[in-house]
Amino acid sequence: MxxxxxxxxxxxxxxxxxxxxxxxxxxxxxxxxxxxxxxxxxxxxxxxxxxxxxxxxxxxxxxxxxxxxxxxxxxxxxxxxxxxxxxxxxxxxxxxxxxxxxxxxxxxxxxxxxGDVIDRYWPTADGRLVEYDIDEVVYDEDSPFQNIKILHSKQFGNILILSGDVNLAESDLAYTQAIMGSGKEDYTGKEVLILGGGDGASNIDQMVIDGCKKYMRKTCGDVLDNLNGECYQVLIEDCIPVLKRYAKEGRMFDYVINDLTAVPISTSPEEDSTWEFLRLILDLSMKVLKQDGKYFTQGNCINLTDALTLYEEQLGRLYCPVEFSKETVCVPSYMELYPYKLKKSGECVLINQASLACLEVMNS
Amino acid sequence: MxxxxxxxxxxxxxxxxxxxxxxxxxxxxxxxxxxxxxxxxxxxxxxxxxxxxxxxxxxxxxxxxxxxxxxxxxxxxxxxxxxxxxxxxxxxxxxxxxxxxxxxxxxxxxxxxxGDVIDRYWPTADGRLVEYDIDEVVYDEDSPFQNIKILHSKQFGNILILSGDVNLAESDLAYTQAIMGSGKEDYTGKEVLILGGGDGASNIDQMVIDGCKKYMRKTCGDVLDNLNGECYQVLIEDCIPVLKRYAKEGRMFDYVINDLTAVPISTSPEEDSTWEFLRLILDLSMKVLKQDGKYFTQGNCINLTDALTLYEEQLGRLYCPVEFSKETVCVPSYMELYPYKLKKSGECVLINQASLACLEVMNS
CATH class of the missing domain: 3.30.160.110 (Sirohaem synthase, central domain)
Structure with a gap:
């Protein structure tokens, strides 16, 4: 049709x-x-x-x-x-x-x-019309939370699209590298807490996991075949109670990587619950981060300057003072530049994607 | 309007x-x-x-x-x-x-x-509709050879567009890095011949140089202010007679970097004069390349598989045997993946752009 x-x-x-x-x-x-x-x-x-x-x-x-x-x-x-x-x-x-x-x-x-079987139009975060070279619908399911599509692009490989938003493609190693600190971190023997991860890391939506496990293996490898590995554990549950529990138990991490959601486009942080969610996650993350720990997160399309500025303002409102720095990387399948990184004490980096942004925070 | x-x-x-x-x-x-x-x-x-x-x-x-x-x-x-x-x-x-x-x-x-003053639609090499975040027309002139536009993109910086084709943006260091061998070459004391270079390197069209000198300084630096530098010389002329002269004089180079034109999309190499041009350039380049020299060039969008295969076939028809390898890189402003590299004796790399492709050739 x-x-x-x-x-x-x-x-x-x-x-x-x-x-x-x-x-x-x-x-x-x-x-x-x-x-x-x-x-x-x-x-x-x-x-x-x-x-x-x-x-x-x-x-x-x-x-x-x-x-x-x-x-x-x-x-x-x-x-x-x-x-x-x-x-x-x-x-x-x-x-x-x-x-x-x-x-x-x-x-x-x-x-x-x-109206074709294959929809090739997935606008960028800043609302521009872009046509992808999609040639196959690999997975298309509605979960209780969202619509989950995995579409095959000739150049980007399989692309995960959640409710119309391009999340990650097999071409997008640059995203994963940036949100892990651009190769400058030594994770040996470190405790790392990853929140979210549409690429097939922990996610509250079992159906995203199911789709990624099968069709995004270039990004998630065999990590999702067994939710418990020698040095990792994948929890499929709401991260807020988990963070609260860890904070109560005094469990601390060297790194928290927040890959839950991009910085909201809405610039009304008082009204938009996504901003509230974002502040809560930030606060709880700081509580489970060691004194010299680092927090990495993504920003949004580099063109959404208002939203990114607002995000940086939120960082000043955390219960503990943090410094941050930001970095812009090009995520091929996003067709736009994107940033973020936070360091608890130290710097907080907002990875702006050229399309990934990173926030690295350190306690101070 | x-x-x-x-x-x-x-x-x-x-x-x-x-x-x-x-x-x-x-x-x-x-x-x-x-x-x-x-x-x-x-x-x-x-x-x-x-x-x-x-x-x-x-x-x-x-x-x-x-x-x-x-x-x-x-x-x-x-x-x-x-x-x-x-x-x-x-x-x-x-x-x-x-x-x-x-x-x-x-x-x-x-x-x-x-019909707006600013045209935001510049299709990809494989013909997909993409909208750029253009907010300013910086330069727009017709030379005897082509239309030359430099448009400002909020995220990619100034973009050079020649007769409707996106050539290079200030965001595209990845292109330059790939076509120079991805940082694996030591150019110290080496003789390098660069053909073309829409980013403000040698180009037959003086008006491209004029535009780039003024508006693409992030890519060309001050190289175009003086066409003769301590260790370089920019010739604004047709490269074919120059190559023929060098070949006749026996002048040899360690590297030839061909940044003249992308691999033609047309898949009728016998009829299309661009293919003939490409073969001529390749042949002449091999003649001025030292025995262990390397030849780097770009390919085209990774999706244009027929054209890229045909290009690789042309390499088998050179007067001297060459080996090649290829590499795919993401050039942000191309919004597509792109390859090439040739080594005279050794390997010949086709840089496929994710959107730059590279060809590295060595004499053998």
Whole structure:
């Protein structure tokens, strides 16, 4: 099930709307398309051309010299694509004739496919439209918490997408490296507490684990086959009571790595419960972190400056003073840059992803 | 000058087209939009809704359960965006009522802006639609060879775009590192010949140099201020006669770095002159490369497997036998993975970009 739409535009210094319409009409009519024209007088024309096979075209002529052409058909095939390209070539030629080559800009955008089995459009954290090279739906399930998709990208490998947000792909070792301190930490003999980890580390959602165990093995290895290993234990439960218990028992860690959620995009920390959650996690984490311990976390897309600034402000409100530093890394599948790191005493690094950000905190 | 269009769709197990049309009509009519309906009988409906201010909507109802809504207006403002969101909310609600929540998928795509001063859409090498966070046109000139744009991206910094192809951004040190051998080479006291280099190294197009010298200083530093330095010389001329002259004079290099052009996408090497150019460059480069010399070059997007395979085949046709290896790196601003490297005697590395590819060749 598909809806193929192709978008095109040209621009002129000045357009006589009627002349443009008269020049382009024959091109559509030659295709056996029937025309309906709306004339706004002061806003130009909309001409709609309809073909018997269910496809149609919109020709929107703006009086200040912008001409937009949208073509939509139900199926997408090589022959159809060629026909569309030929039609656009003809329009371009006719326009160049009409304006004696005096055209400011001509642009054809790649076609958009809607309603296909495979959805290739997963906007970035800052809301930009990006098309992925997805060629297979590997896993698609609804858990009580979220929709879980694992889609295969030709270049990024399997990608985990939770409720529409790209979480991690097999290409994204850079993310894991950054949130572990960019190779500068020696974890030998250290106690490490990892919160979250959509890549198949501990997560409250058993169905994410199930999907990752099977289809994200390049990221999680065999760690999820047995939840208890020689030097690790995976707990599938809410981390808040666990943190509270550890704090009460006085159990302390050298490192806390918070990979639970990105910094919220909302910039109303008093109203948004995600911010409250984030502060609670930070406070509890500081309680279980040794005096010279480090806390690493992710930020969000580097463009979300308001949200990132706000996050840094939250760090000043912790019960214990911390310093932080930040680092920006490029996470291939995010198609954007991203940061964070915190050090309890010392520095607190916000990894901004170029798309991963890191927060490293030290107690002081 | 802008054309703002917003795209939306829902999907159902089965749609009674007429029922959908009847349910959604009032939503558009409440907006004071006038309706024109086309009924294909066997292909569903197209309803066009026109507003007095020049904006319009297309409602395309397919009989197999795909409903597409496209909204288009001339200007883009916060109020307009909110109205569009409200309209889409109402459509979604009404559809859920009609189908008792039995909807397979609902998706809203980020709006597309056409005809704006800033063009944010620069498709990837494999033809995918991606939107960049461009906020400024820094440089835009036509040279006798190409259109040269330097656009500012919030996250990638200044981006050099040659005739619509993203060449390099200030964020893309990974590209330069890969094409120089990923930090594994010791260039001390070595003779290096660099061909091309859109980042402001030698290039036949003086206007690219002019733009880069001024606006891509994070990538080219002060190298272009003086074309002759203590240990380098920049020649702004066609590299083919230069290579021929060097070959005739017997001038030899330890390294040849070819950053002229990506591997052509066309897979008809016999017909495409770019392939011929590429073979000529390779042959001439081998002639000026010392016996244990290395040749580095870029490939193209890792998804263009046919073109990359063909390139590797060309390496087998060189007058001297070479071995090669390849490497894939992520070039942030390319938003795709990309490879190449050749070693004259030894290995020949194709750097596939994740988006840079490298070819390292050694004489043998």
């Amino acid at each position: 598909k809806g193929y739409s192709k978008h095109y535009y040209t621009e002129f210094a000045f357009a006589d709307c009627n002349a443009v319409l008269k020049a382009l009409q024959p091109i559509f009519q030659e295709q056996g398309m029937t025309e309906t024209v709306h004339n706004w007088e002061d806003h130009g024309y909309l001409a709609t051309y309809i073909k018997k096979n269910g496809s149609f075209a919109n020709l929107r002529i703006h009086p200040h010299g912008l001409v937009l052409v949208d073509l939509q058909s139900y199926s997408d095939c090589t022959k159809g694509r060629e026909e569309v390209d030929q039609l656009l070539n003809k329009i371009e030629e006719r326009m160049k004739e009409l304006f004696h080559g005096n055209i400011k800009r001509v642009k054809r955008l790649p076609a958009i496919l809607r | 802008k054309g703002y269009s917003k795209h939306y769709y829902t999907e159902f197990a089965f749609a009674d087209c007429n029922a959908v049309l009847k349910a959604l009509q009032p939503i558009f009519q409440e907006q004071g939009m006038t309706e024109t309906v086309h009924n294909w009988e066997d292909h569903g409906y197209l309803a066009t809704y026109i507003k007095k201010n020049g904006s319009f909507a297309n409602l395309r109802i397919h009989p197999h359960g795909l409903v597409l809504v496209d909204l288009q207006s001339y200007s883009d403002c916060t109020k307009g965006r909110e109205e569009v969101d409200q309209l889409l909310n109402k459509i979604e609600e009404r559809m859920k009522e009609l189908f008792h929540g039995n909807i397979k998928r609902v998706k809203r795509l980020p709006a597309i802006l056409r």
